[in-house]
Amino acid sequence: MKFERLERSSVRLADFVYEQIFAAVLSGQISPGERLVQEVLADQMDVSRTPVREALLRLESEGILESSDRGGFMVRSLDVGEIRGTYELRAAVEGFAARLAAERGRPESIAHIKSAIAAADARPTTLDAGFELNRLVHRAIVEAADNPAFLDSFDSVWGRSQSFRMFAKLHETELRFLDAEPDHHAVLDAILAGDGSRAQQALTDHILSGLELQLGVLESAMAVEAGTDPV
Amino acid sequence: MKFERLERSSVRLADFVYEQIFAAVLSGQISPGERLVQEVLADQMDVSRTPVREALLRLESEGILESSDRGGFMVRSLDVGEIRGTYELRAAVEGFAARLAAERGRPESIAHIKSAIAAADARPTTLDAGFELNRLVHRAIVEAADNPAFLDSFDSVWGRSQSFRMFAKLHETELRFLDAEPDHHAVLDAILAGDGSRAQQALTDHILSGLELQLGVLESAMAVEAGTDPV
DNA sequence: ACTCTGCATACTGAATGCAGAATGCGGTCC
């Protein structure tokens, strides 16, 4: 006899709310600095303030939100130092993940990386799509490391770095032409060759050089806009 | 005129409760598998169930607790795969932190590492003290990387790995004689020499070899106890 | 016109109330 077991994970309202808000931040529907009013969110999702509050608290502990001076929460905006810090953490985590992927990645995981890179190579039209495809490439590599802890860490860091993305978007800088393809292929080659050290080095370098490039773009954009309110 | 400004951070009951429970798990006052009843905790700390619940939810999202089948939370116990995963993440994060420390660590931060190692070298009497001194050595290295994101990540991972420690303690295996000293000194030497690659390599190796050693000890301990209830 | 004071309003953090689900126990029937 065989009955379907009820899947009762995440039947928690707080988790549902968390997902919604997190997705809204990721997709940029909520901008950095914007204030989140519990009652409004609760009404929109048709739940009470309690699960909303729980979700906000959790998002704060993960660094996505910060508590405003006057109580309550707002989307956190990162300064340049924090952006750098975030990228360095990505370099550490993803670099090591690339090593593990090269050393023990299962064939289907590696095939997944390959297809993600192919998808990203086909130049997407919008900035948003480009960001997302890039994320999927990096995430595929981390997945191939076959270690849930790495994946958690990756998702957490990526979520935090979103405020930077919004900032960049605001400036409409052309981050899309960062020429990620050659770097991605270098990492893939090393993984296919089973060369852990080279894979780690390649991905670490890719992330760190991407950081410098983006910071450069960002700074010039800020210089141009000098005088505009720094929020 | 000068008045003291009220420090109003962490006047949040949920944060207070979080700290308490986290510390209790870290120090082993609450064992893995143990069920946490909201009302009991609330009574003990003289707050209502709401902040307790918020703290528990946050601890769950950080992987310290897990939600029991019958609702509610319990201290999470790791299986061997998760222990391995956690150590690998530590290797990634701390390894890179060691590199950064070597490349740009401020003198006083490096001095701090040195004194932490000295403290750990003076063989502590109890297992608990040994664990704590070891943690402080590793944390000092991460601090020297001068990147708050790394510290957050370190603290989070360390917290999660505590269930392993409890497990080890349970078995009273002699983890204390793992000879960490030579490894620690190797890392310190590389940092003092400003050799980032060597520092990264040394710390990564130290953590991974420590993992293998502990897993070995653990497995033999479990083999000896075969037949005992696996909880 | 400008500033200051007091009050109405908005919104948070925390406590309490309530409905539902799981657990354990005692009684009942075979």
Add this chain to the structure above:
DNA sequence: GGACCGCATTCTGCATTCAGTATGCAGAGT
């Protein structure tokens, strides 16, 4: 005596309520 049923208890998750604080505005006083 053993298995099963139903009820009381426990405890969760969520909604609601309460109380305290910051914000903004209106009116008074200069």
